[in-house]
Amino acid sequence: MTAWIPLLVILPLSGAFLIAIFSGMFKRIGGILTPLFMLILTCLGFMFFFRETDVLVYHIGGWELYNGIPVGIHFVVDGLSVLMVAIINLMGFLASFYSVSYIRKFTGEKYYYALFCLMVAGMNGVVLTGDLFNMFIFLEIAVISSYALVAFGIEREELEASFKYQVLGGVASLVILLGIALIYWNTGTLNIADIAIVLKENGDNKLISFVQVLLIAGFGLKAAMIPFHAWLPDAHSSAPSPISAMLSGVLIKAVGVYAIMRLFFNMFTLSYEISMLITVIGAVSMVGGVLLAVGQWDFKRLLAYHSISQMGYVVLGVGMGMVILSVGGSRDVAVLAIAGGLYHMVNHAVFKGLLFLNAGAVEYKTGTRMLREMGGLSNNMPLTSATYFSASMAISGIPPFNGFFSKLLIIIAAVQGGFYLMAILAVVVSIITLASFLKVHRYAFIGFSRFKNKKMFGEAPFGMGLPMVILAVLCLGLSLLIIPFFRDIFLSPAVNTLIHTLDYSQPILGLLP
Amino acid sequence: MEVLIAIIIVLMIAGSIYTLHSRDLLSAVISYGITGFGLVICFLLLQAPDLAIAQILVEIITLIIMISVIRISTREDVTERSTIHIKGVRYINMRTAAYIVTGAVFMIALLYFFMDATVLLDPFGVHQVRMSAAYMEVGAAITGSANLVAGVLFDFRAYDTLGEATILITAVIGILTVLRLKGRR
């Protein structure tokens, strides 16, 4: 199965190049090739859940160790990366399928599909690689294509949002690069597993704390945690809706939160101060995001602020796990916290992706994003309305839906770990979220129509409806992850990767127990 | 050697400060060239000829594109509303003063932390190799490439180079996207 790993990067890249070359001859090639490749990638991604050994290592270029030191670049597939790959490609498939209908309103389809493929390739590269500098490069591919996709409409608002995103993203990239340079200066290597070993030998010093702060700032900017969130609402609300779904659903996770988790658990030695910093950033994002979201009347902007808040839950869960591990607390509670964080990350990809697709369908049919101008859509667009209901219940944590279980895990872990304030905040934020989404429901979907032209809006086309239905079913279906049978296949390997911090290095450096 | 490079970096800093403060955009871009060409000389002095060639050419092409962008405009920098005039005397307004103080404190703090953090690392002219030991010892023999940088770029880390080329392509497609004439049908 190891031999299949490079395909996860090769396929989307070759898809992008093929679309760029042949779109002159065959106009429709982008709309056919992209969903097809994404479907293959999704199947590949899910195939890796059933891998033979826990960790698969692929030496690119066949470069084995030299004197016990890795010299080439490795693909590393473990529980966490395979979880990320599955989310990225599943969302990529649904969003690209949705795009086929949606993007007809725009010109330049070939650029759209090529950039879409490049973005997926970049994210797959980030989550698969075992090399720090390689991670930086693929991160750049993902974010540069997202800069262009945010500006895809080339109206005033889109251009400004993209410019702001580019400036902040550029600074973030350079801060990350400074961190990588300092790490290279200290350790002389770029392989994450090898760095972990060297740092453990060297012990704690001031440099590492400085680098950790730099990396939190850099990846925090990419993940839009609260002091660094300024670009997200503009960028995510200006992009075309399937792209918003990709950006909120997976991009900020793959290039932001995943990188933080991977580097801080598996590369650095856990320290109490840094873990506490991450937890506090998560809690502040969780509260701040929802407070900023309450006053919004733009549908997609409201959803964008909720992304900040929900990512706060993820970082809070993972951060609490880090704190508990670093002070040597109960391992079970740490497992619970981290599992809650990861579970919420998966759930957030599904329901936030669905919400953005709903917003896209509404915008596609009615031409507006302003909630005050809508009303009575549930009669005209029953499918959109029903799927929206499912997603909004999931994001607010109403019992049969998936959001409830992940939030419950985080809250239980917070109580057991002694973070009572965090537990209370999580509950309160959940209630405010519910209120905020009921507002959307009240203004957009029920009541009388406030549209200026009183014509009937039909349901969104089939190509847009099917992804929404699939995601709505997933909103319910992912609740099954709480059952031990499914949890052991999908979630537990990822949690184990993070909990056993130093086990990550062993298969890569050939130190098998 | 160390003194020479220090002088060049000081010149680069001066050039970049002038870049950021000049009133005319064209002279800003040209003094930005000082920074870039200073960097090229540093690369040559620090035994990186590959980079010197690449950097000087990239510098020129960037300047061409920048000047072509600036030529459509009036070339004047926007006015900074940093001062107010009361009875002929210029005062810096309070908000700007607050910004300057916070900014200065922030910068000095960053510099202090950087110095504090890196004081124990290898000084200039000493470098402990770990990953690149293999590149230097056996790289030429295994890859057959006399230029070790090419060996690293295209053999040991060819996957990185694929990513690098892809970034360039991504930017090109992005630029073609942004510079379309009409966005929506």
Added chain:
Amino acid sequence: MMTRGMTNIVKTTTRLICGVIFIFGIYLVSHGHLTPGGGFAGGTVMAGAFILLVLAFGDDVKHLRKTEEGSSTLENLAILLFLLMGVAGMLFGANVFFKNFLEAGTMGELFSAGVIPFLNILIGIEVAAALFTVFLAFVIFKEEEK
């Protein structure tokens, strides 16, 4: 009839040195594994030669657009071939992505170092076409907005 481009002096000089610059670019690319330079630097030189031509002679938008499409396709083709060289490593020899599957040869000769010269050439073409496309995109945009 408006004359395009710059004065005759510039045009003549360009005609003379453009070929030299281009050949220098090819030299840099093809000797990338022996001397300083390589795909990226050489590609930039080649792009510079083309940019010089467009700057000196100018052209009408329709023609420029056609050139842009051509160079855009070329750049994508080059990077696709680069990727295929990586995939070729998976098919021949040791079945590894980006394996250097050709003989290393004698160090110092032009045809040595396995796939490195070929990758260098592909990167050279890709970079030259990409930078030229970027330049053309800006020129065309400015022309069309007039």
Added chain:
Amino acid sequence: MILYILCFILFLVGLYGVITRRNVIKIVLGICIMEYSLNLLLILIGYVDEGVAPIVVRETMASKFVDPLPQAMVLTVIVIGLATTAMLLAIAIRVYKKHGTFDIREIKNLKG
């Protein structure tokens, strides 16, 4: 040590430009300056006293080479810098056409 500190000061100058300037072009230049300083920092890290460029000419002593890995990294970073700069300039020219100015304060929606 002084070189690294000067290098970091160059980084801070670029950061200062990005934060304080109001002109779109100047912000782009600030990002470029930051990137230059990082290129220089990487090369300074890899330099070895009396080292030679990493090109093998008839059995040079291996220990005399400067580190080739930072050079390969910097080559990549140069390309990334070129790509981001060109993207930013494309947006800048488009924004100029829409607003008739490079002033970022004219651009409305830029508040968090």
